[in-house]
Amino acid sequence: MLKSNRIKLRAIEEGDLPLIASWRSDPQVYEYFYEFLPISSRQQKNWFEKQLQDSSEINLVVSNLSGIAIGTVSIYHIDRRNRKAEWGRLIIGDPAARSGGIGAEIEALILQYSFEHLNLHKLYCEVLVENEKVISLHKKFGFREEGILRDHAFKAGKYADAIILAMLDSEYFVQRTEGRLATMLARMHDSSDSHGAAQ
Template sequence: MLRSNRLLLRAIEESDLPIISFWRSQPEVYEYFYEYLPISVRQQKNWYEKQLQDSSEINFVVADIKTGKAIGTVSIYHIDRRSRKAEWGRLIIGDPSARSGGKGAEIEALVLQYSFEHLNLNKLYCEVLLQNEKVVSLHKKFGFHHEGVLRQHAFKAGKYEDVVMLSMLAEEYFFNKDKGKLAEIFTRMNGNI
């Protein structure tokens, strides 16, 4: 389990599938996903059963540490153990009351910590729709580097969308963990502010 003083990242259980399906079907959530469809609980269950057998991805429920209530999900996937790289994303903060107060930043810090300190990755990368400027900006504040724009990379709502490619290397993570925005987040999430 990964935890801060407010959040817990734990394994997805079958009992979580109805709420995850509900979140995924909300327009304000799937607006920033490549898929632009609501999904059923059965479709969510099919995905869940498949990912249980897939060692190239790790999926978490994000829960409130005090109540245990699920507030979202996040994933690390396309894990390449030979090249020590992976992609992170599928971040959903499904509970609208949890979308403020820095919880997204704490989730990102926990994913970075797990990726570099537990999975021993050398590189963590992500793809973000170009129009999602808020998330691109957040990743850059954490120390992600802009690798480029994948032109017309995603077909969504009848048109092709550009996607920003961002990445962080292990050496950058360990440097940023002690300095700057990432250091501030780790201090706050461990209750030292």
């Protein structure tokens, strides 16, 4: 389920932490995150240990099929009573690997896992309004805009708005049968499709 014909979503191993820290320190990445903090290896290890005990978060590495880390993605604020969760921390580490459709594959796998395995009723995310690429990516999968969070983050000396996008399980199952997701999942799981495996 957490695998296509070119990527896998797997658990984070301690050995992945330095690479993840380097991605989080990339200005092209943190400009789209709410915060940037220089993080020591000790702080990272503490975060890693803490999240292992936290059932409200699933933090994953995106890897190629050999298991080599190429990015991250997370599902968090998992609320089992209300069957909802947020997702994000979406990063493809190598800028050269971006814009080649891997982000869309990650999104398809996260949607399938959230609604067909975690049995969520609602999946939502917050995206800074200037991140047009990611907003367009989510909308193409059927995420709907629920509202604007005004002045939600202080970025580069000024306040920035964020948008909330969400999908319900009923909307997911329509996408799953007739939307972009249906086509993508069929292609992604088709072993005859060689479509440039991630290096």
